[in-house]
Each structure stands twice: as structure tokens, then as C-alpha cells.
Amino acid sequence: MPRLTPADLAPLNKTLEERTPQELLSWAASIFGERLALLSAMQMAGSIVCHMIAEAKLKIPVLFVDTGVNFQETLDTRDRLINEQGLNVITLHPTMTMADQIQQRGILYLTPEGQKECCNMRKIQPLLTTAGKYDGIVGSLRRAEGGRRGGVPILAIDQDMKAVRVNVLANMTDEQMQEYLASNHVIVNPLHDQGFTTISCNRCTTPVLPSEPPRAGRWRHLGPWSAYCHINPTDRDAASSPGIDLDQDVLNRLFGRETDFAI
Numbered sequence: 001m002p003r004l005t006p007a008d009l010a011p012l013n014k015t016l017e018e019r020t021p022q023e024l025l026s027w028a029a030s031i032f033g034e035r036l037a038l039l040s041a042m043q044m045a046g047s048i049v050c051h052m053i054a055e056a057k058l059k060i061p062v063l064f065v066d067t068g069v070n071f072q073e074t075l076d077t078r079d080r081l082i083n084e085q086g087l088n089v090i091t092l093h094p095t096m097t098m099a100d101q102i103q104q105r106g107i108l109y110l111t112p113e114g115q116k117e118c119c120n121m122r123k124i125q126p127l128l129t130t131a132g133k134y135d136g137i138v139g140s141l142r143r144a145e146g147g148r149r150g151g152v153p154i155l156a157i158d159q160d161m162k163a164v165r166v167n168v169l170a171n172m173t174d175e176q177m178q179e180y181l182a183s184n185h186v187i188v189n190p191l192h193d194q195g196f197t198t199i200s201c202n203r204c205t206t207p208v209l210p211s212e213p214p215r216a217g218r219w220r221h222l223g224p225w226s227a228y229c230h231i232n233p234t235d236r237d238a239a240s241s242p243g244i245d246l247d248q249d250v251l252n253r254l255f256g257r258e259t260d261f262a263i
């Protein structure tokens with residue numbers, strides 16, 4: 001099967017920089033068809049992408065990892081997206097309950113190494129149960145978030161999921177995000193109105209003060225706001241990816257090559 005490498009994506013990314021999020025979504029749907037999904041943790045940015053999917057009547061399923069220790073508000077947001085926007089949300093679960101995990105492994109999230117292990121078991125492994133099912137995975141990372149996301153590309157290779165990540169909001173500024181929220185009926189996790197700038201498990205997420213960085217509420221107990229769960233490969237330390245294998249048809253659509261010829 002033909003291989004897609006990070007070097008292949010670089011020129012393509014340049015051509016996509018001026019596209020709007022809605023254009024990128026429609027483009028991704030035309031490239032990946034039924035093998036495209038959105039990954040959302042039911043935070044504000046993900047909800048905006050959900051709204052765009054619903055508005056454009058795109059049949060893109062939404063992958064949501066229920067770690068078993070999500071806030072009730074997060075689960076309620078998921079249910080509203082299903083019931084009010086008609087989205088097809090696929091909920092993925094870890095194999096162990098948090099109670100069983102604590103009994104067998106202790107309270108992992110209290111240390112930096114344990115946090116990595118816990119996030120791997122409760123977030124990454126559940127997502128990996130779908131590896132190979134999708135060629136494209138839409139994300140809602142934004143460069144305006146700063147930190148490791150300050151230079152997030154629109155397209156990136158997800159080696160573990162064997163898919164192309166499509167960060168349709170990469171260029172959306174904070175102001176554009178607020179404008180979108182003000183002009184549209186977006187179903188937003190109510191925790192954002194309670195001081196939560198980003199939202200994850202209830203064990204590891206707190207509200208932030210106006211004077212704090214947006215990610216200060218994530219793993220506050222672990223220190224200087226440097227932790228990520230790594231469910232998004234572009235949040236990890238840079239590592240060269242050998243690339244992923246994709247059908248020739250998908251690659252042809254990705255690069256706009258003619259396919260109506262016979263060999």
C-alpha cells in the first residue's frame with residue numbers, strides 16, 4: 001500500500017492555510033468519505049466543530065473517550081449534541097473502572113510518570129481501539145492556545161491511529177472563536193462558564209484565575225503547566241514519523257491527482 005509521510009504533507013499544508021474551518025471540514029469529508037471522524041473531549045472548540053458538522057449536514061461521527069471520571073457536565077454536553085444536533089457520538093471506554101485501576105495500580109495521576117500511564121490507559125488506549133478504522137481524524141486544536149499547540153499544522157500524521165489528523169481550527173483566533181459563539185447556537189460545556197478554560201477528567205482539572213495561563217487548570221498538582229495527555233500526537237515531543245499506509249485512491253484525492261486512467 002502507498003505510504004504518506006510528513007514530508008508529503010508539508011506542501012499540501014501550505015495550500016490549505018487560507019481555507020476556513022468549514023471549507024477544511026468539507027474538503028476532509030470529500031477526501032476521506034466515511035473513513036473520517038471527529039475527536040472531541042466536549043470542550044468549547046470541539047463543540048464549535050460539532051456545530052459546523054451539524055450545520056453542513058456532514059455525516060462525520062464524533063469520537064468521545066469517556067474516561068469514567070469525566071465531569072457530569074461533560075457527559076451532559078455529549079448527550080445534548082446527540083439529542084439536539086443529531087450527531088452520531090461514539091463513546092469509547094477504558095477497560096478498567098477507575099476504582100479497579102486504583103485498587104490494582106494505585107492513584108497514578110498524582111505523579112508525572114503515573115499521569116502518563118493513567119492517560120494512556122484511560123484515554124489513548126480506548127481511542128486506539130478504533131485505529132485503522134478511519135483515514136482522517138478531525139481535531140479542534142488551535143494555534144492560539146499557545147504552548148505545544150502554537151505551531152500545530154492543519155494536517156499531521158497520526159502514526160498510532162494510522163490516520164491523517166485534520167486540525168480545522170488551527171488558524172482560528174480567540175476573537176474569531178468568540179464571534180462564532182456569539183453568532184451561532186453552539187452547545188457549550190457549562191463548565192467553561194465556571195472558570196474552566198480547558199476540560200478533562202474531574203481528578204485532574206480545575207478552574208483557572210483570570211491571571212493564570214489557560215492550561216493552569218490541567219494537572220495543577222503536577223506543576224508548571226507542561227503536562228498533556230498526548231491523545232493528540234502533535235502535543236508530543238517531536239519524533240520523526242515513518243508515515244502511514246493509505247489506499248492509493250485516498251492519496252489521489254488528497255493530492256488532487258487524476259484517477260481516470262488505466263494502467
Ligand code: SF4
Binds near residue numbers: 067119123200203
Ligand atoms: S486526566 Fe488524570 S484521571 Fe484522566 S486519564 Fe489523565 S491522569 Fe488519568
